[in-house]
Amino acid sequence: MRTCLVTGGAGFIGSNFVRYTLSHYDDVRMVNLDALTYAANPASLDSVRDDPRYEFVHGNICDRALVRRIVDEYRPDYVVNFAAESHVDRSIENPAAFVETNVLGTISLLDAVRDAWASPRASFASTHRYLQVSTDEVYGSLSLDAPREKFHPDSPLDPRSPYSASKASADQFVNAYAETYGLPVNISRCSNNYGPYQHVEKFIPRQVTNLLNGGRGKLFGDGLNVRDWIHVEDHCSAIWAILTRGAPGRTYLVGADCERSNREVLTAILQAMGREPNDFDYVRDRPGHDRRYALDASATRAELGWEPAHRDFLAGLRETIAWYENNSSWWEGEKDKTEAWYEGVGKRGR
Numbered sequence: 001m002r003t004c005l006v007t008g009g010a011g012f013i014g015s016n017f018v019r020y021t022l023s024h025y026d027d028v029r030m031v032n033l034d035a036l037t038y039a040a041n042p043a044s045l046d047s048v049r050d051d052p053r054y055e056f057v058h059g060n061i062c063d064r065a066l067v068r069r070i071v072d073e074y075r076p077d078y079v080v081n082f083a084a085e086s087h088v089d090r091s092i093e094n095p096a097a098f099v100e101t102n103v104l105g106t107i108s109l110l111d112a113v114r115d116a117w118a119s120p121r122a123s124f125a126s127t128h129r130y131l132q133v134s135t136d137e138v139y140g141s142l143s144l145d146a147p148r149e150k151f152h153p154d155s156p157l158d159p160r161s162p163y164s165a166s167k168a169s170a171d172q173f174v175n176a177y178a179e180t181y182g183l184p185v186n187i188s189r190c191s192n193n194y195g196p197y198q199h200v201e202k203f204i205p206r207q208v209t210n211l212l213n214g215g216r217g218k219l220f221g222d223g224l225n226v227r228d229w230i231h232v233e234d235h236c237s238a239i240w241a242i243l244t245r246g247a248p249g250r251t252y253l254v255g256a257d258c259e260r261s262n263r264e265v266l267t268a269i270l271q272a273m274g275r276e277p278n279d280f281d282y283v284r285d286r287p288g289h290d291r292r293y294a295l296d297a298s299a300t301r302a303e304l305g306w307e308p309a310h311r312d313f314l315a316g317l318r319e320t321i322a323w324y325e326n327n328s329s330w331w332e333g334e335k336d337k338t339e340a341w342y343e344g345v346g347k348r349g350r
């Protein structure tokens with residue numbers, strides 16, 4: 001039995017990863033350490049709660065003593081760090097919280113596995129792996145005028161929001177621990193995820209739930225900002241491939257070649273939900289809003305033999321809309337709070 005410690009496994013991607021791994025691999029035990037912030041939803045893990053291979057620990061990755069205790073107790077073969085403050089708009093309101101979890105929390109995990117894995121019992125065994133779940137946003141923003149330009153693993157880091165600055169900083173520490181202590185690490189940098197169980201503050205669920213509640217879509221700025229979309233299950237399969245087949249020390253890009261402007265995505269949602277194409281409002285743009293993300297994942301595909309399974313974005317979007325339609329109890333409790341938060345941000349002049 002292999003043991004995988006995931007952090008942030010009650011959030012969007014982490015909960016999808018826990019379910020994905022337990023349903024695909026019989027010989028894996030999943031231990032999930034999550035602080036259950038506003039972004040978590042314990043109901044995302046209802047289907048695995050009674051699985052004897054699943055354990056939940058309520059706690060903060062910044063709690064160094066707790067993290068050490070968990071690593072010593074469960075002796076994980078793999079650690080996958082999903083735990084993060086993940087919303088760019090919130091990072092603009094409160095950058096320090098992002099440094100706390102995203103940077104200091106990462107260092108707390110790195111220190112704990114460095115000590116546990118380098119002990120005489122197991123000196124960085126080839127089976128050990130720490131995977132930092134990062135983002136293409138660390139590379140900054142591409143221009144709409146150079147449509148063929150994409151991010152590559154070695155593109156220079158150029159984070160432009162407090163969120164991406166904290167993620168880039170954490171990545172630098174992960175690489176520093178690999179160089180300095182020989183820690184077996186990987187970094188995955190993925191593009192924008194969509195799919196079930198995503199918090200209603202994020203772009204696609206926010207539009208869908210506004211429309212389900214009888215409201216209108218909301219589009220930042222001119223709506224021409226481009227994101228490169230991937231289904232969350234494809235991100236999960238890529239993480240598993242990196243964890244089990246990736247070369248230690250390497251950074252892997254994860255994407256599915258699916259660039260769409262926010263306006264195009266909203267138009268597709270409106271159409272799929274039977275609404276008029278102009279059933280949305282333009283709202284004040286996010287300050288420093290990155291214009292375009294696009295990444296070249298060909299090296300990941302070639303080296304690991306990984307391929308995204310969800311290639312039809314419109315089909316994936318329709319399934320995602322249906323999931324929110326059929327699971328309103330999962331998101332209704334957060335919807336009003338989220339819209340009140342956006343309204344407060346607007347009133348403060350952003």
Ligand SMILES: NC(=O)c1ccc[n+]([C@@H]2O[C@H](COP(=O)([O-])OP(=O)(O)OC[C@H]3O[C@@H](n4cnc5c(N)ncnc54)[C@H](O)[C@@H]3O)[C@@H](O)[C@H]2O)c1
Nearest residue numbers: 008010011012013035036037039040060061083084086193
């Ligand atoms: N969502 C995307 O499109 C995307 C794309 C690329 C990379 N990522 C990265 O993937 C990871 C997961 O993203 P997500 O969208 O699932 O995030 P999310 O906000 O949905 O979930 C974050 C989870 O982390 C937990 N958490 C937060 N602070 C914690 C702490 N101090 N200790 C323990 N747990 C804590 C929360 O309770 C929550 O369950 C993040 O690191 C993010 O940067 C996300």
